[in-house]
Amino acid sequence: MNGGCLIELRGVSRWYGNVVAVNDITMTIGPGITGLLGPNGAGKTTLLNLMAGFLAPSRGELTVAGEPSWRNPRSFKVLGLVPERDSVYAFLTGADFVASTARLHRLPDPGAAAQRAIEIVDMAAAQDRRIATYSKGMRQRIKVAAALVHDPRVLLLDEPFNGMDPRQRLEMMDLLERMAGQGRTILFSSHILEEVERMSGTIQVIVGGRLAASGDFRAIRRLMTSRPHVFLVRTSADRALGAALIGRPAVTGVELTQRGLSVRTCDFGAFSRELAGLCRDGGIRLHEVLPSDESLESVFSYLVTT
Amino acid sequence: MLNPVVLRITLRATLGRKRALVFLLVPLVLLLITVTLKLVAVSPVWPAEFLGAFGFSVVLPLTALIIGTSVLGAEIDDGSIVHLLATPVSRTAVVLSKFAAAVALTIMFGALPEFVAAGIARGFGGKLALGLLAGALVASVAYNALFVMLSVLTTRAIAAGLLYLLVWEGLLGNLVGGVRVLSIGQYSVSVANAIAKASALNAHLTLTTAIGMGLVVTVATLAVAARRLSAFSVKGEAV
Numbered sequence: 321m322n323g324g325c326l327i328e329l330r331g332v333s334r335w336y337g338n339v340v341a342v343n344d345i346t347m348t349i350g351p352g353i354t355g356l357l358g359p360n361g362a363g364k365t366t367l368l369n370l371m372a373g374f375l376a377p378s379r380g381e382l383t384v385a386g387e388p389s390w391r392n393p394r395s396f397k398v399l400g401l402v403p404e405r406d407s408v409y410a411f412l413t414g415a416d417f418v419a420s421t422a423r424l425h426r427l428p429d430p431g432a433a434a435q436r437a438i439e440i441v442d443m444a445a446a447q448d449r450r451i452a453t454y455s456k457g458m459r460q461r462i463k464v465a466a467a468l469v470h471d472p473r474v475l476l477l478d479e480p481f482n483g484m485d486p487r488q489r490l491e492m493m494d495l496l497e498r499m500a501g502q503g504r505t506i507l508f509s510s511h512i513l514e515e516v517e518r519m520s521g522t523i524q525v526i527v528g529g530r531l532a533a534s535g536d537f538r539a540i541r542r543l544m545t546s547r548p549h550v551f552l553v554r555t556s557a558d559r560a561l562g563a564a565l566i567g568r569p570a571v572t573g574v575e576l577t578q579r580g581l582s583v584r585t586c587d588f589g590a591f592s593r594e595l596a597g598l599c600r601d602g603g604i605r606l607h608e609v610l611p612s613d614e615s616l617e618s619v620f621s622y623l624v625t626t
Numbered sequence: 627m628l629n630p631v632v633l634r635i636t637l638r639a640t641l642g643r644k645r646a647l648v649f650l651l652v653p654l655v656l657l658l659i660t661v662t663l664k665l666v667a668v669s670p671v672w673p674a675e676f677l678g679a680f681g682f683s684v685v686l687p688l689t690a691l692i693i694g695t696s697v698l699g700a701e702i703d704d705g706s707i708v709h710l711l712a713t714p715v716s717r718t719a720v721v722l723s724k725f726a727a728a729v730a731l732t733i734m735f736g737a738l739p740e741f742v743a744a745g746i747a748r749g750f751g752g753k754l755a756l757g758l759l760a761g762a763l764v765a766s767v768a769y770n771a772l773f774v775m776l777s778v779l780t781t782r783a784i785a786a787g788l789l790y791l792l793v794w795e796g797l798l799g800n801l802v803g804g805v806r807v808l809s810i811g812q813y814s815v816s817v818a819n820a821i822a823k824a825s826a827l828n829a830h831l832t833l834t835t836a837i838g839m840g841l842v843v844t845v846a847t848l849a850v851a852a853r854r855l856s857a858f859s860v861k862g863e864a865v
Contacts, residue, residue: 365860369859369860372712374708374711374858374859374860375859375860376857376859391856391857393711393713393714393715393716393717393856394714395714396712396714399712400712401708401712403705403708403709403860405705405708407705407706408706408709409635409639409706409709411638411639411642412635412638420631420635421709421713423630423631424631424632424710424713424714424715425713425714426714463709466709467712
């Protein structure tokens with residue numbers, strides 16, 4: 321049953337009064353892992369809530385596994401949702417919370433299903449503690465366990481990497497990749513491109529409520545590394561280093577400013593390798609290297625225009 | 627139609643908090659005043675007068691208001707309701723389970739203390755105790771149906787509930803006779819009066835009207851609550 325795990329949107333819009341949160345989006349999300357990327361306020365959460373049936377589309381059609389999800393709680397038989405908000409029943413232990421969710425799904429053996437889900441997110445050691453005592457990353461993982469407990473074919477995750485440290489983030493990505501490898505449809509949202517750099521799969525970029533770009537992770541990643549970067553470099557001899565830098569092919573512009581040297585590069589990797597060598601050769605002391613245009617909006621708008 | 631998991635989590639959430647101690651405060655005051663009045667014995671009809679007025683227009687409605695608006699309303703406010711609604715459990719079952727939990731808690735903290743107070747005043751097997759218990763059970767059921775509905779309809783359920791109690795039941799109920807047909811307070815004292823036969827209870831409806839209308843209000847408000855919860859929407863980031 322191939323259509324059993326498809327999320328299909330046809331001309332879906334959602335507005336609140338005069339504000340359009342999601343604007344005429346048509347897309348199909350199939351098995352494998354898909355990242356829903358975009359800056360804050362782009363409409364990612366609205367889109368996920370539409371898919372999960374927690375919002376009615378103002379216009380257009382939306383189905384999950386062939387059925388509309390709005391006003392249809394039965395869609396949660398195939399669907400799992402990890403909401404962004406951190407509010408869970410904090411007075412329950414992790415094991416209680418996941419087992420309760422299993423019972424709400426009327427699983428034949430809720431205890432075993434809960435244990436399996438807790439093992440998957442690696443929370444067995446902390447499962448008997450109350451959720452109130454959990455760190456943000458642990459809460460995130462116990463929420464994933466609850467969303468996984470009924471073995472859903474489609475899993476939606478809203479900003480699952482929020483508040484995780486790099487190691488937890490890697491583990492969560494491995495987990496998502498594994499589940500995608502089992503033929504599930506995994507859709508997660510993120511506003512931080514760097515978070516998902518290691519991932520394989522497809523991405524959908526949402527900017528201003530519109531589908532701005534979609535494609536393969538690898539293609540987007542190439543665009544990201546070759547996009548122009550601007551760094552602020554402070555040294556003991558700005559002018560001398562500036563003269564040396566402008567002679568390198570990786571550097572496309574140098575400007576002397578009050579705060580230091582503003583360097584624009586089209587090849588982030590080559591620039592970072594060469595900078596140290598140039599300083600050493602010229603006997604220049606390097607005080608500080610700061611990326612100065614890392615705002616998400618600039619990254620996303622770059623992706624959208626290319 | 628009831629979901630035991632929802633019921634259990636709701637009872638734990640409500641009784642597990644420190645606020646549960648506040649629930650004990652009102653019944654304690656009720657019992658304390660009852661014992662005091664029994665000792666000083668002001669007038670021969672004081673039990674019906676005091677337990678009718680204080681019990682049925684303060685203790686029961688306020689207990690039901692605090693409990694009924696929080697069993698579902700608290701989860702809607704903090705967003706944890708999403709975990710419950712992201713399961714195939716029918717929304718009707720969610721509303722009915724929340725309602726059942728609220729009724730059980732209101733009986734515990736409102737109706738039973740009322741019965742105990744009447745028992746202290748006039749004996750536990752007496753008509754007054756049984757009448758007040760029956761009336762208090764009606765109040766526990768009908769008020770909670772209304773307040774659970776309000777908590778699904780508005781985030782200001784407590785204000786809306788207070789407005790209903792003070793303006794509709796308190797003010798208009800005493801001025802306009804017709805309002806009494808749509809007053810949960812009147813349903814409960816009328817049922818109490820049908821057994822206790824105490825004019826001090828200030829009841830104005832027949833038993834049939836009280837029970838019939840009580841049922842209609844309960845079923846109608848719960849149906850609206852279930853309908854609205856089926857269309858539960860998460861607030862988007864654009865709002």
